[in-house]
Amino acid sequence: MTLDNTVDYDALIPNNVGLASDPKIRKGLEKWHPGYIDWWMDMGPEGFQTSDVYLRTAVRVESKGADKWAVFDFVKMPEYRWGILLAPHAENRTVPFGEHLGEPAWQEVPGEYRAMLRRLIVIQGDTEPASVEQQRYLGTTAPSLYDMRNLFQVNVEEGRHLWAMVYLLQKYFGRDGREEAGELLRRRSGSEDAPRMLGAFNEETPDWLSFFMFTFFTDRDGKMQLESLAQSGFDPLSRTCRFMLTEEAFHMFVGETGVTRIVQRTCEAMREAGIDDPYDTEAIRALGVIDLPTIQKKANLHYSLTLDLFGSELSTNAANFFNAGLKGRYREHRLDDDHQLRGATYGLLEHRGEGFELVEHPALNALNCRLRDDFTDDCNLGVKRWNKAIADAGVEFELSLPHVAFHRQIGLHRDLFVSPAGEILSESEWQVRRDDWLPSTSDREYIESLMKPEFRPGRYASWIAEPRTRINHKPGDFEWVKLADA
Ligand SMILES: [Fe+2]
């Protein structure tokens, strides 16, 4: 295996940032390393730390001809080579938006923006280990070795993303950065005393449908945040996020195809049993598959929790981040405007009288909402593909995203009681119908009853279809995870 010269794979911490000639930072990271491994052993995938898993490891920051950016091999997770990899340096890059538009991109932290920048990096960094913690028990109920492998791939890459953020903190923020890096290992998803910073990252991921919804919706929030940080005028952050996005695409693939395969299996079982009515829950569940209305409820839950991650629709923080050139818009470089938003407005859906109306606000203050709307558009592309799978199977049912004001805890709509269709209700009306819209206790119990491991190579649990394409073109009976006890 020949590696790109710029990635040092012999070092304890693989990197393309020249750690070998940066002893102070290297020592700082080497000091952080044992705490990270302790965290991984403690909070990482429970029960599979000694299994050999067929994993992808990034070895380059771009593919060159036959040399791909990643290699696949069997690895025990605690021995995974978590590296610090930044996308290639772009010559003469300039700040692409905000008050410093057109000035050379910063290679060091601009003093006046130090606190803001640190905050952005810490918030992003906090989400990475959180999802590993949320998903740590899922391996034991994996519906196949293929899905188990995909879960672990996502987990180790979230671990790498934590490394990526910790490198930025240690390299550019001195002592405060080292303290923040320690805090990232101290907080725990769902903990009373030291919870993770954002709500959705303290929720449970109790079953595999939740996992696929999480990777579809919540990892996609991650993608949106990384896309806007990839625009940053602070070049090391931009390069870090650009490379993280390369890995992140797989996480959304896992979510989208996971839900598609569940939907396919449900429709196929309905057809075989001659059931046309997607709401005939009892008959459908008797087939050992997940009825489509329950899948809709899970989507309602995860979509609404994820919308809250975008923060308040109107935000002076977001305006400040943009003006400062630290956090741009989704794919800022493809937008055709002044990149400063002078005098620009953006329409926000607001509750007025009986319903909702678009109200124009200064676009600078509405950046969170704009990113959230871009997120919704991106989600809808995936939902369309789910619906195609349902239509292809000849079942009459459509999945859809609920109204943006449904089940919200943050922002303009948080005090409203709104149905998925967007009707405004009283609290009591809403509560009466809650179980039609969000997973009920019995829905959860039913899904839980399906969560039985299927660890035989080439076999899949009753409720999920075999994938049509597999990772790295491996055969159908490939042993993706060699279980330690097997
Ligand atoms: Fe990530």
Ligand SMILES: [Fe+2]
């Ligand atoms: Fe992710």
